[in-house]
Amino acid sequence: MTTDTTTPAGAVxxxxxxxxxxxxxxxxxxxxxxxxxxxxxxxxxxxxxxxxLLMGEDIGSLGGVYRVTEGLKARFGAxxxxxSPLAESGIIGTSIGLALRGYRPVAEIQFDGFxxxxxxxxxxxxxxxxxxxxxxxxxxxxxxxxxxxxxxSIEHHSESPEALFAHTAGLRVITPSNAHDAYWMxxxxxxxxxxxxIFEPKRRYWLKGEVDVSADGHRGVSAFQAQVVREGxxxxxxxxxxxxxVALAAANAAAEDGRxxxxxxxxxxxxxxxxxxxxxxxxxxxxxxxxEAPTFGGLGGEIAARLMERSFLHLEAPILRxxxxxxxYPPSRVExxxxxxxxxxxxxxxxxxxx
Amino acid sequence: MSDDVRTDIAEAARSFGITPEDxxxxxxxxxxxxxxDGTVLSTExxxxxxxxDYPVPADEDLLExxxxxxxxxxINDQNSALxxxxxxxxxPSSHGQEACQVAAAxxxxxxxxxxxxxxxxxxxxSRGVDPVEAMTIxxxxxHGGFDPRQHKVGIQSTPLTTxxxxxxxxxxxxxLRGEDTVVVAMCGDGATSEGDxxxxxxxxxxxxxxxIFFVQNNQYAISVPLARQTVAPSLAHKAVGYGMxxxxxxxxDLVALLAVLERGVRLVRGGAGPLLxxxxxxxxxxxxxxxxxxxxxxxAEVQEWLAKDPVKRMRTYLTDRGLLTEELQSRYExxxxxxxxxxREGMNRESTPxxxxxxxxxxxxxxxxLAEQSAMLAEELSRExxx
Ligand SMILES: Cc1ncc(C[n+]2csc(CCOP(=O)(O)OP(=O)(O)O)c2C)c(N)n1
Ligand SMILES: [Mg+2]
Numbered sequence: 001m002t003t004d005t006t007t008p009a010g011a012v013x014x015x016x017x018x019x020x021x022x023x024x025x026x027x028x029x030x031x032x033x034x035x036x037x038x039x040x041x042x043x044x045x046x047x048x049x050x051x052x053l054l055m056g057e058d059i060g061s062l063g064g065v066y067r068v069t070e071g072l073k074a075r076f077g078a079x080x081x082x083x084s085p086l087a088e089s090g091i092i093g094t095s096i097g098l099a100l101r102g103y104r105p106v107a108e109i110q111f112d113g114f115x116x117x118x119x120x121x122x123x124x125x126x127x128x129x130x131x132x133x134x135x136x137x138x139x140x141x142x143x144x145x146x147x148x149x150x151x152x153s154i155e156h157h158s159e160s161p162e163a164l165f166a167h168t169a170g171l172r173v174i175t176p177s178n179a180h181d182a183y184w185m186x187x188x189x190x191x192x193x194x195x196x197x198i199f200e201p202k203r204r205y206w207l208k209g210e211v212d213v214s215a216d217g218h219r220g221v222s223a224f225q226a227q228v229v230r231e232g233x234x235x236x237x238x239x240x241x242x243x244x245x246v247a248l249a250a251a252n253a254a255a256e257d258g259r260x261x262x263x264x265x266x267x268x269x270x271x272x273x274x275x276x277x278x279x280x281x282x283x284x285x286x287x288x289x290x291x292e293a294p295t296f297g298g299l300g301g302e303i304a305a306r307l308m309e310r311s312f313l314h315l316e317a318p319i320l321r322x323x324x325x326x327x328x329y330p331p332s333r334v335e336x337x338x339x340x341x342x343x344x345x346x347x348x349x350x351x352x353x354x355x
Numbered sequence: 356m357s358d359d360v361r362t363d364i365a366e367a368a369r370s371f372g373i374t375p376e377d378x379x380x381x382x383x384x385x386x387x388x389x390x391x392d393g394t395v396l397s398t399e400x401x402x403x404x405x406x407x408d409y410p411v412p413a414d415e416d417l418l419e420x421x422x423x424x425x426x427x428x429x430i431n432d433q434n435s436a437l438x439x440x441x442x443x444x445x446x447p448s449s450h451g452q453e454a455c456q457v458a459a460a461x462x463x464x465x466x467x468x469x470x471x472x473x474x475x476x477x478x479x480x481s482r483g484v485d486p487v488e489a490m491t492i493x494x495x496x497x498h499g500g501f502d503p504r505q506h507k508v509g510i511q512s513t514p515l516t517t518x519x520x521x522x523x524x525x526x527x528x529x530x531l532r533g534e535d536t537v538v539v540a541m542c543g544d545g546a547t548s549e550g551d552x553x554x555x556x557x558x559x560x561x562x563x564x565x566x567i568f569f570v571q572n573n574q575y576a577i578s579v580p581l582a583r584q585t586v587a588p589s590l591a592h593k594a595v596g597y598g599m600x601x602x603x604x605x606x607x608d609l610v611a612l613l614a615v616l617e618r619g620v621r622l623v624r625g626g627a628g629p630l631l632x633x634x635x636x637x638x639x640x641x642x643x644x645x646x647x648x649x650x651x652x653x654x655a656e657v658q659e660w661l662a663k664d665p666v667k668r669m670r671t672y673l674t675d676r677g678l679l680t681e682e683l684q685s686r687y688e689x690x691x692x693x694x695x696x697x698x699r700e701g702m703n704r705e706s707t708p709x710x711x712x713x714x715x716x717x718x719x720x721x722x723x724x725l726a727e728q729s730a731m732l733a734e735e736l737s738r739e740x741x742x
Binding site: 053079084085087089090092093094095096097098099100101102103117120121124125128130131132133134135136137138169170172192193194224270271272274275 | 497498499502503504505510514517519520521522523524525526527528529531532550551554555557558561712713715716717718719720722723724
């Protein structure tokens with residue numbers, strides 16, 4: 001059985017087998033926010049493949065509530081950037097039908113807490129269609145969901161339901177943490193032959209970064225691989241999406257205490273790149289995994305358990321989890337006390353050293 | 356977008372010389388052409404009204420549909436027998452509803468699509484799917500037995516009404532591709548209470564898509580009667596709420612079903628927007644072999660509906676019209692018998708689903724995790740074999 005450890009399913013043309021050297025010659029760097037990087041990725045895919053179309057609530061003239069689809073309807077027309085009726089199951093369910101006829105629908109769910117009316121179509125239909133038909137029917141639907149807290153919003157606008165989808169066989173779940181990844185992971189996600197859910201870290205939409213938009217700016221990295229975003233030798237922090245910048249800040253703070261912390265950005269939550277995590281924890285012997293979603297039943301538990309199975313004898317301490325409490329996401333005035341932050345992550349790092 | 360819809364509804368209404376409202380609202384009475392004794396009703400008794408009158412289909416269409424009807428009944432009863440013999444896990448029979456099954460498939464052209472429910476096996480087979488392949492899901496070999504794209508038939512759906520949205524998506528694709536595809540999307544009376552029923556009808560109407568929603572109102576959702584699903588004047592009346600046309604038809608009258616659906620397909624293909632057709636019928640057998648229908652309905656009611664049997668009715672009608680000869684009848688019966696024996700043969704043949712197949716199709720390329728798990732299972736199985 002062949003597997004896809006390195007090659008993205010439906011790779012963007014020019015994907016090299018391994019990471020290409022980053023030289024000035026082939027690069028085209030642009031400074032973009034995450035939101036603009038995704039917008040650019042959507043535009044580039046709409047331009048590259050006439051079967052790509054966007055569907056969602058308010059994504060047309062308004063450009064989406066976060067303006068991620070700004071300008072796309074004007075450029076590609078109302079048949080390719082479709083303002084749908086206000087119904088999430090309808091958006092996902094009709095995307096499945098469109099995909100059965102050769103389209104690559106990219107659905108936008110307006111907020112994380114509003115994916116649930118579409119949950120039935122995602123889990124009982126989208127995730128299972130390929131297996132149900134023994135691969136005869138591919139349904140390359142991409143679902144973009146802004147997720148996570150920290151934006152001071154009201155209920156249902158700050159959730160992190162990624163574990164529910166990662167738990168569902170047949171879906172690929174990815175989440176970028178920076179503008180460059182947002183651009184390339186969005187493009188690679190759309191080109192995947194499998195259904196892909198892209199969780200977009202909404203509190204980082206305005207985070208700027210350099211994006212290499214040249215033809216092989218992806219440098220051979222698949223959307224379904226983790227990446228070491230900071231090298232270190234003493235402990236590893238594994239994080240994704242909105243918490244990657246927090247993990248990096250924690251690593252920087254720890255460096256002042258003379259600790260060398262490696263940070264891994266998981267990027268893909270299904271499949272999880274366990275090989276990359278294993279390599280890191282076997283180097284450092286310690287790991288803290290952090291996410292905004294509740295710790296209980298979260299992906300951190302799966303990661304800790306799997307690495308214990310694979311790397312038990314390399315561990316200097318138990319793998320610790322820093323996640324949300326097992327609560328409904330709190331009201332905005334107390335969300336700060338809920339969200340994993342630099343101190344909570346550093347405390348956990350300390351505990352792995354004290355063990 | 357909604358302006359276009361109104362224009363087209365208005366155009367369809369104008370072509371019949373009636374108001375858009377009268378076009379969208381179902382006729383005052385059920386459309387029925389042949390009564391339960393097999394005699395043709397007078398025009399007044401057919402429930403026809405201006406804009407809601409339906410010409411009797413061509414003789415050869417009627418005979419061809421009857422041929423499939425005879426096969427459909429045989430398929431249902433053969434499958435129920437196979438379940439009793441333990442050759443299949445479950446079979447939701449459409450015994451009593453075969454006229455609906457046949458009409459749903461017969462009204463479609465080559466490029467058209469059908470989205471069936473678990474109960475619509477006869478429609479699936481009538482559309483050309485191999486009977487044994489169609490039974491794969493009920494036998495428990497796999498969750499789908501054929502390629503939906505090859506047959507333009509969705510895999511029979513269990514989560515109620517999910518398939519209606521897939522149908523609407525396929526119709527949306529047809530519109531974008533400039534194809535004149537028509538999609539028939541099937542569901543039951545109980546399923547009309549589900550949210551996806553609403554979303555599907557609304558999407559189809561708003562995007563003005565070529566879909567016929569075909570509801571078999573067999574009076575029950577397992578044990579729950581229609582009165583617990585809706586207090587609307589009829590299910591067909593729901594259409595007007597979406598800005599589409601609705602019609603009610605006798606679901607045991609194959610002639611009326613073909614007449615209504617054939618006109619429907621023509622209108623929908625011509626751009627008149629989606630349509631909702633409610634067929635009144637009855638599930639003669641229990642919901643499935645696992646159900647006990649005596650707990651929620653009286654035998655007298657079943658008897659009443661047995662008298663309205665769609666097969667007997669059509670046979671009398673065609674015989675009286677001189678279209679169906681003894682010779683044709685026995686040929687159709689023989690063909691039905693051949694399908695039944697193919698089913699018996701296929702279902703009695705031992706099959707050994709390979710558990711490794713489970714890992715092969717979850718993703719287009721198996722993930723490292725699945726590769727690992729498939730190796731784990733292979734190892735476990737080889738140990739079992741060795742011991
Ligand atoms: C979402 C969902 N809920 C419940 C069920 C269980 N179930 C299967 S069939 C059925 C009754 C459906 O009745 P109806 O739509 O009238 O169709 P019929 O079975 O009469 O053909 C129920 C409740 C299901 N399949 N899907
Ligand atoms: Mg019913």
